[in-house]
Amino acid sequence: MTSTVKVENLRKTFQIPHEKRTTLFENLVGMMKPSKYEIFTVLKDINFEVERGECVGIIGDNGSGKSTILKILANILRPTAGTVKVKGKVTPFLELGVGFQPDLTVRENIGVYAMIMGLSRMQIKERSYKVMDFAGLKNFQDTKLKNLSSGMQVRLAFSTAIQTDPDVLLVDEVLAVGDMEFQQKCFDVFNRYRNEGVTILFVSHDLGAVRRFCDRTLLLGGGEQMAFGDTGAILDKYVYGTKEKSGSIENQTIKSVEEDQQLISMSGNNSIKITRVQFLDKFEREGTRFNSFDSMTIRIHYYAPSKVLDPVFGIALYTEDGQYLFGTNTELKEIIIDQVEGNSYVDLKIDRITMLSGKFLLTAAVHSHDGKPYDWIDKQHSFNILPTGWDEGIFEVPCRWII
Amino acid sequence: MLTSSHLNELWSYRDLVLRLAWSDFKLRYKSSALGFFWSLLEPLLMLLVLYVVFSNLMRIQVEHYQLFLLLGIILWNFLDRGTTMSIWGIVGKPSLVQKVYFPRDILVISTCITALMMTALEFVVFIIFMVIFRVMPEWTVVYFPILFVFEFLMILGLSMTLSALNVYFRDVQFIWRLVVQVGFFATPILYPITIFPEDIRGIVMLNPMAQIITMMRDCTLYGISPEPVILAYEAVCTLILLLLGYAIFARLEPGFAEAI
Numbered sequence: 001m002t003s004t005v006k007v008e009n010l011r012k013t014f015q016i017p018h019e020k021r022t023t024l025f026e027n028l029v030g031m032m033k034p035s036k037y038e039i040f041t042v043l044k045d046i047n048f049e050v051e052r053g054e055c056v057g058i059i060g061d062n063g064s065g066k067s068t069i070l071k072i073l074a075n076i077l078r079p080t081a082g083t084v085k086v087k088g089k090v091t092p093f094l095e096l097g098v099g100f101q102p103d104l105t106v107r108e109n110i111g112v113y114a115m116i117m118g119l120s121r122m123q124i125k126e127r128s129y130k131v132m133d134f135a136g137l138k139n140f141q142d143t144k145l146k147n148l149s150s151g152m153q154v155r156l157a158f159s160t161a162i163q164t165d166p167d168v169l170l171v172d173e174v175l176a177v178g179d180m181e182f183q184q185k186c187f188d189v190f191n192r193y194r195n196e197g198v199t200i201l202f203v204s205h206d207l208g209a210v211r212r213f214c215d216r217t218l219l220l221g222g223g224e225q226m227a228f229g230d231t232g233a234i235l236d237k238y239v240y241g242t243k244e245k246s247g248s249i250e251n252q253t254i255k256s257v258e259e260d261q262q263l264i265s266m267s268g269n270n271s272i273k274i275t276r277v278q279f280l281d282k283f284e285r286e287g288t289r290f291n292s293f294d295s296m297t298i299r300i301h302y303y304a305p306s307k308v309l310d311p312v313f314g315i316a317l318y319t320e321d322g323q324y325l326f327g328t329n330t331e332l333k334e335i336i337i338d339q340v341e342g343n344s345y346v347d348l349k350i351d352r353i354t355m356l357s358g359k360f361l362l363t364a365a366v367h368s369h370d371g372k373p374y375d376w377i378d379k380q381h382s383f384n385i386l387p388t389g390w391d392e393g394i395f396e397v398p399c400r401w402i403i
Numbered sequence: 404m405l406t407s408s409h410l411n412e413l414w415s416y417r418d419l420v421l422r423l424a425w426s427d428f429k430l431r432y433k434s435s436a437l438g439f440f441w442s443l444l445e446p447l448l449m450l451l452v453l454y455v456v457f458s459n460l461m462r463i464q465v466e467h468y469q470l471f472l473l474l475g476i477i478l479w480n481f482l483d484r485g486t487t488m489s490i491w492g493i494v495g496k497p498s499l500v501q502k503v504y505f506p507r508d509i510l511v512i513s514t515c516i517t518a519l520m521m522t523a524l525e526f527v528v529f530i531i532f533m534v535i536f537r538v539m540p541e542w543t544v545v546y547f548p549i550l551f552v553f554e555f556l557m558i559l560g561l562s563m564t565l566s567a568l569n570v571y572f573r574d575v576q577f578i579w580r581l582v583v584q585v586g587f588f589a590t591p592i593l594y595p596i597t598i599f600p601e602d603i604r605g606i607v608m609l610n611p612m613a614q615i616i617t618m619m620r621d622c623t624l625y626g627i628s629p630e631p632v633i634l635a636y637e638a639v640c641t642l643i644l645l646l647l648g649y650a651i652f653a654r655l656e657p658g659f660a661e662a663i
Binding site: 078095121 | 422
């Protein structure tokens, strides 16, 4: 197998001047004093290869340089150092409808846009009917583009763009726009491309889409290549691995929550105090982001100044808008805790997170066997679930089809 | 940048160049149904004013002065329009520079071709005028296309320079406006070169546009073929402008997407 895309020691910096001189006049005046600027490194030491027909995801936080990589591969931006080799025809899907002119007709716009995307005149002639058919605009071919709704324009742009036959396709968040049906359509098309052996590089924040779609994934962080490898492993790393950053922020919020909590939990009698709640991922590391269907442990730390007999620990889960989803406690699970004293913790082990995606709130509580509250922290902790499958909704219901 | 591989690449993009030029051309006339005629009205009105002023008040004695003037205006307009439109060729199309890639000189070339199409329309008017005034061109008119190609390439060279510079220095457009306005009067468009004393003529005629316009009139209206030396001078000027334009463009092009 030969590599279609080869990136070696790629480095890209932008010069951001303190005062931007955009005119010759300003430049002449400014010749006396040297121009001050900051060098901002967007990408450094990027090395990866993509083989023909592979689909590679590029993920990372905002500003980590994902789009810059695509633009360099598309030859729109030039690397500051390092080499980038791309074999074959590259088609960037960085934006849909590039060069659309509101004052031209639908048909004319198809012609211009298709040609910008690299189709030949003959191909356009053959396919423009197909494009209008696919976009559902057969009756509008001589309508000016500005008279179409924005949804129609997006459909037109998309159905024109997918007529190209690239060797390498660069996709940047195009899927983020549009409804579910449109996104599904996009994926159908990308799957078709993939089956035709087109190499695809796919930048997305939708980790679910990356997981379903990409063979390998490149993880960027602050312009550096954090990891490159099999999608599953890289996504785990992204979701669970950046705890230094998010973890510390989370700890701070927990602390402030605890301070607030002292006031709230005054209402309990404080025989047992919940001092901290942790979410542990499948690697036993603390975090707030989890893949759905992975395992998770909720660890409730407590402090009991003196011996307390027969306490009951419990949790409740809520959706972000406060809808009660699930609750359980040690008593319901028929666990009897004889007595507690001092600092310790209890774990709630979730073998398989059945929530599909979204943010969830947790209430942790401890009370006596007869229901007298010791401490109760209402919806102060939260975690995020990232989708890994195709199902929709809040929860997975274990099921299968029989035909 | 003007290597054979680049020329090959440009050739493979020829359809795109024409398509962009054509859609731009249509856009310029589409907003009004009479757009076509309005655009012709401008040079005609100018012709009328200048004709009245210069033939009656200034008493310029030139054979076929109307045609002399009209051809001069059309040819100068071509330069004016081509370069002025091209200054916006890169800066005015950010999405074509930042969201897709094709050789960026295509944007400038297609803009120059749009200007060429507009000038071609004006030539239709010129031909009608020739018929009205019963001026039949002699065989020397065969030089016309050659000279016209020189002018086009000169405009292209200038446009390359201007469009690239305007990305970084936005006042290039104002500076160039001034140059064009001064040039209009410094070039023998309204008057024949013979109004100058002998010793100044040489300096005025160093201006390649002055030579082009004079030669094109001579070969179209007066049956005089261009002198080979001057033709060679034009060829050299054209080449220099074109190479310089491409050199500057190639130098600045990598940063376009960041600087726009």
